[in-house]
Amino acid sequence: MAAAVADMFRTLRVDVFALGEVCSEDLRDIHAAIGVPSISLHDATVLEGKPHFDTGVLFNRNRLAVGSTGSVLDSFGKTTLKLGERVTFLSQDAEQDIHLFISHWPSWLHCHEMDHKRTEIGAALRRALDEVRVSDAPMEFIVLMGDYNDDPCSPSLAHHLLATRDRELARGSNRFLYNPFWRLLGESAPFVIEGGRGICGTYFYSGGDHSHWHTFDQIMFSSAFLGDGPLVLNEEGCQIVRSDSIECKIRLSKSVFDHLPVMGVIDVRRTA
Amino acid sequence: MTDFCGAFRNGQVAAENADSARKEIAAVFDEINNQLHDPTAGRVEIYRQEYEKERDVGPYEREMGRYSIAFSSPPRAKEKYWGVAVRNPKAEDKSPRRLALWEQSRGGYPCKVSWGNVDHNCNDKESLEGCLASMLEDAIVGETIAAIMRIPDAKPVMGGATKPPTGQ
Numbered sequence: 001m002a003a004a005v006a007d008m009f010r011t012l013r014v015d016v017f018a019l020g021e022v023c024s025e026d027l028r029d030i031h032a033a034i035g036v037p038s039i040s041l042h043d044a045t046v047l048e049g050k051p052h053f054d055t056g057v058l059f060n061r062n063r064l065a066v067g068s069t070g071s072v073l074d075s076f077g078k079t080t081l082k083l084g085e086r087v088t089f090l091s092q093d094a095e096q097d098i099h100l101f102i103s104h105w106p107s108w109l110h111c112h113e114m115d116h117k118r119t120e121i122g123a124a125l126r127r128a129l130d131e132v133r134v135s136d137a138p139m140e141f142i143v144l145m146g147d148y149n150d151d152p153c154s155p156s157l158a159h160h161l162l163a164t165r166d167r168e169l170a171r172g173s174n175r176f177l178y179n180p181f182w183r184l185l186g187e188s189a190p191f192v193i194e195g196g197r198g199i200c201g202t203y204f205y206s207g208g209d210h211s212h213w214h215t216f217d218q219i220m221f222s223s224a225f226l227g228d229g230p231l232v233l234n235e236e237g238c239q240i241v242r243s244d245s246i247e248c249k250i251r252l253s254k255s256v257f258d259h260l261p262v263m264g265v266i267d268v269r270r271t272a
Numbered sequence: 273m274t275d276f277c278g279a280f281r282n283g284q285v286a287a288e289n290a291d292s293a294r295k296e297i298a299a300v301f302d303e304i305n306n307q308l309h310d311p312t313a314g315r316v317e318i319y320r321q322e323y324e325k326e327r328d329v330g331p332y333e334r335e336m337g338r339y340s341i342a343f344s345s346p347p348r349a350k351e352k353y354w355g356v357a358v359r360n361p362k363a364e365d366k367s368p369r370r371l372a373l374w375e376q377s378r379g380g381y382p383c384k385v386s387w388g389n390v391d392h393n394c395n396d397k398e399s400l401e402g403c404l405a406s407m408l409e410d411a412i413v414g415e416t417i418a419a420i421m422r423i424p425d426a427k428p429v430m431g432g433a434t435k436p437p438t439g440q
Contacts, residue, residue: 070389074382075399080392124393243413 001256002026003247006033011264012241015060016224017090020104020147027056038062042069042104044085053082055102055146060245064089067097074124076117081106083125084146086132094230095269099132099214101125103146105156111149118150122160129177129222139174141152141231142222143266147259149216152182163220174223180238181218181262190242202240202260214239219264228268276292286379298398304404314362315421320374321357324350351394356385356407358416363423387413 007032009017019027031041033264041063053071065104067088074081084101091098103125113115132140144163150156157163157179165189171194188198201213208214217240224262225233241261249257302320308316327349354375357368371388382393385403387410394400407413 044356066387070391073390073392073403074395075392076395077398078402080399080402083393120395127393128391 001031004035005030006035006213008261009034009058009244012190014263015063017058018055018100018102018145019057020054020102020166022054024056027058031058033056040066042066042087044069050246053085055082055085055104057085057087057099057100057102059087059089063092064098065092065140066090070130072101072119072125076120079117081111081117082119083121083128084144091231091268096230098231098266099140099142101128101142101144101146103144103148104149105146105150107149113150113154118154118156119160122156126161133174133222139224139227139229140222141224141227141229143264144177144220145218145262145264147217149192151215152179152218153200154184157218161220167226170221170223172223172228177220178226178233179218179220180233180264181215181220182236183238184240185215188242192240197244197262198248199240202262204258206251206253215264217259217261221264221266225266228269230271232267232269235266237263239263247257290379294376297376297380297383297400300397300400300404303401304408312421313429315360316358317361318358318371319368320354321368321370322370323353323355325353325371327351358420360420360423362425363420364426365423366426369416369420371416374408411429 019030022045022120024029024043027041027043027045031039032226038061039058042057042059043083044053044055044057059066067090068086070086072083072086074083082104084103087100087102089100090096105111105118105121129142129144132142138259144161148154148157152158152165156202158165161177162175163177163179165179166176167178170176171179185201187200191244199213201215202217203214204212205214206212219238221233225231239262241263243260246257246260249255250260305316305317308318353373355370356372356374357366357370359366372385374383374385376383381400382395383400385392385394385400385407385421387407392403392406408417
């Protein structure tokens with residue numbers, strides 16, 4: 001598995017590569033398989049005791065330096081959920097902080113889609129973002145990414161985290177995040193009689209009642225990326241990464257792979 | 273027409289709920305101190321305390337500050353915040369040490385405890401108890417409490433021990 005993930009890392013040529021449902025050993029194996037000295041690892045996994053935290057991030061040290069890291073937790077009774085792992089990078093090209101929040105929210109199996117905890121998770125993560133937003137800079141560069149186990153249209157993300165599909169709304173108010181993955185809710189290509197099989201999201205579950213597909217994996221951006229600052233969202237690059245081998249695997253109910261990766265692109269605006 | 277009577281009634285219910293949530297939170301800290309009293313021989317008291325710090329300056333002020341050595345700078349505004357503190361009520365030096373940051377919403381819950389690199393939001397009594405137990409298990413928190421317990425006892429005086437400041 002490490003070799004396949006390392007291959008993907010090399011093919012996509014990304015500077016930040018976040019992984020979910022991993023343990024420290026997986027991360028070390030993947031890091032070793034990539035074998036590039038300038039790639040560093042931030043291991044945010046805690047799998048002993050409860051709750052389990054299973055995210056980590058690989059990043060390119062030639063372009064990004066880690067400023068600080070932290071975990072945001074939310075508890076209800078005996079249940080503790082990790083809302084996200086915050087990694088604040090300094091972009092060396094843009095000389096600008098980028099606050100990355102990596103999340104793996106609970107599945108519908110452990111926290112039903114209508115459970116009030118899901119809305120509270122969205123609101124609590126928004127409060128964590130508000131703490132970043134009240135710092136000196138009026139428009140902070142914040143990126144959220146991960147497996148939210150909720151679609152972009154779900155109340156937790158759309159109404160409580162305030163991740164909107166409306167770019168103008170997000171551009172006009174930094175209370176909102178822009179979520180380009182609203183555009184990737186449906187079929188990957190229009191219907192034609194002899195068309196091939198497409199995808200319809202990032203997560204496949206053959207037992208789904210109303211759809212086998214969900215767009216649970218998303219990347220969201222703060223308003224600052226839609227302005228005229230040093231970092232700009234390149235929306236054309238925001239996509240579900242297609243791969244025949246992974247698509248075959250996720251359709252098999254016994255496979256450990258059930259998600260397709262997603263990618264987001266940020267351009268550095270060079271000033272004369 | 274806006275239903276002001278309904279809004280008033282809702283506000284009264286919210287006030288009652290907030291009051292009982294605040295009492296419940298205070299009771300959690302009382303319970304910690306009750307349980308720790310015997311094993312620490314009464315040398316550990318954990319409570320919420322308000323702190324003050326100078327307000328963080330913005331980039332403009334920071335930049336100007338570099339060139340203002342020759343001029344007297346105006347005093348910076350103070351910012352208040354809450355923390356979870358520990359003190360030794362039997363010690364000569366009863367000054368508290370901060371264990372964590374504390375934030376509480378207007379309605380009591382959620383409240384947030386931050387220590388190390390963890391921000392932990394608690395939505396009810398049980399989760400707050402679990403969170404504070406995790407805080408006490410932290411190595412740095414443990415060292416701080418151990419240091420507080422090692423402070424020499426005060427010489428006995430008539431009048432008994434002083435009370436810690438009242439929490440939120």
